[in-house]
Amino acid sequence: MTPDLMEAGARIREEHVRRSRSPIEGSGGRDASYGRVVREGEVDLTHGTILYLDDITVSFDGFRALNQLSLNIAAGELRCIIGPNGAGKTTMMDVITGKTRPDAGRAFFGSTIDLLRLRESEIATIGIGRKFQKPTVYEHLSVFENLELALRADRGVRASMLFRLSGEQIDRIAEILTLIHLRDQAQRTAGLLSHGQKQWLEIGMLLMQDPKLLLLDEPVAGMTDEETERTAELFLSLEGSHSLVVVEHDMKFIHDLTRDNPAKKVTVLHEGHVLAEGSLAQVQANEQVVEVYLGR
Numbered sequence: 001m002t003p004d005l006m007e008a009g010a011r012i013r014e015e016h017v018r019r020s021r022s023p024i025e026g027s028g029g030r031d032a033s034y035g036r037v038v039r040e041g042e043v044d045l046t047h048g049t050i051l052y053l054d055d056i057t058v059s060f061d062g063f064r065a066l067n068q069l070s071l072n073i074a075a076g077e078l079r080c081i082i083g084p085n086g087a088g089k090t091t092m093m094d095v096i097t098g099k100t101r102p103d104a105g106r107a108f109f110g111s112t113i114d115l116l117r118l119r120e121s122e123i124a125t126i127g128i129g130r131k132f133q134k135p136t137v138y139e140h141l142s143v144f145e146n147l148e149l150a151l152r153a154d155r156g157v158r159a160s161m162l163f164r165l166s167g168e169q170i171d172r173i174a175e176i177l178t179l180i181h182l183r184d185q186a187q188r189t190a191g192l193l194s195h196g197q198k199q200w201l202e203i204g205m206l207l208m209q210d211p212k213l214l215l216l217d218e219p220v221a222g223m224t225d226e227e228t229e230r231t232a233e234l235f236l237s238l239e240g241s242h243s244l245v246v247v248e249h250d251m252k253f254i255h256d257l258t259r260d261n262p263a264k265k266v267t268v269l270h271e272g273h274v275l276a277e278g279s280l281a282q283v284q285a286n287e288q289v290v291e292v293y294l295g296r
């Protein structure tokens with residue numbers, strides 16, 4: 001990586017941070033396509049909603065893992081989801097990504113894309129990126145190569161072999177390296193990174209695909225306090241230009257993610273449905289939430 005590239009990455013990041021700090025208009029971020037004319041193949045955000053789950057029920061042998069779950073995520077929103085073990089958080093992500101088919105309900109990406117009509121492999125290509133709890137990076141490749149590979153992921157074998165990075169793509173990798181705090185580690189073998197750095201690298205690989213919606217399952221589990229704080233900064237810098245659904249048990253992290261806007265919504269899941277939704281202060285003061293989750 002040349003110093004020019006590094007500078008370009010730093011410039012792009014400044015622009016990213018500047019844009020993400022600009023006030024959110026209406027229910028969608030300024031960069032979240034709200035109010036724009038929708039082109040073919042683009043997710044339709046004209047109603048300001050990126051994810052709409054309505055009355056979703058999932059049963060496993062008669063047990064309702066999701067029980068008439070309804071959830072709306074606005075374009076550009078960062079939504080934290082908390083709840084006790086077994087509340088249905090992972091099952092909800094599985095429904096959104098097509099891994100699990102609900103028995104009943106509706107699920108839309110934007111206003112027009114019916115997620116229940118798409119296969120899991122199709123959903124992976126329409127702008128929904130999912131990060132599982134355990135990092136899955138290519139340990140023997142460098143950080144840069146991991147990001148490069150993420151660019152090739154949606155190409156066929158032959159196209160992938162002929163693939164050469166364009167200047168624009170190199171700039172994009174530089175931008176992501178800066179965002180995920182790995183600019184100085186670009187040539188390092190991924191296997192040598194700390195657990196937190198591997199998590200960031202995997203998030204960077206997702207970002208290479210430029211997803212509109214990011215689903216993040218316990219992203220700071222196992223991270224140091226400093227890594228956790230940096231992860232909160234990273235997510236806050238993505239808010240507005242991306243929509244994020246963050247499932248987490250770490251309440252300090254939830255606090256960090258909502259500190260910039262005390263009205264930011266937090267959703268509490270319990271027994272497969274929404275037990276409470278509101279600002280962090282509101283859900284923390286909710287007696288039922290304290291009883292089933294926070295007070296334990």
Ligand SMILES: Nc1ncnc2c1ncn2[C@@H]1O[C@H](COP(=O)(O)OP(=O)(O)OP(=O)(O)O)[C@@H](O)[C@H]1O
Nearest residue numbers: 060061064065083084085086087088089090091092
């Ligand atoms: N494939 C399955 N077969 C049977 N039961 C399942 C299956 N998947 C999930 N469940 C059950 O559904 C309920 C919800 O599970 P889920 O993993 O979605 O909860 P969660 O909120 O993600 O929990 P955690 O915080 O522990 O990850 C649990 O009681 C779980 O045992």
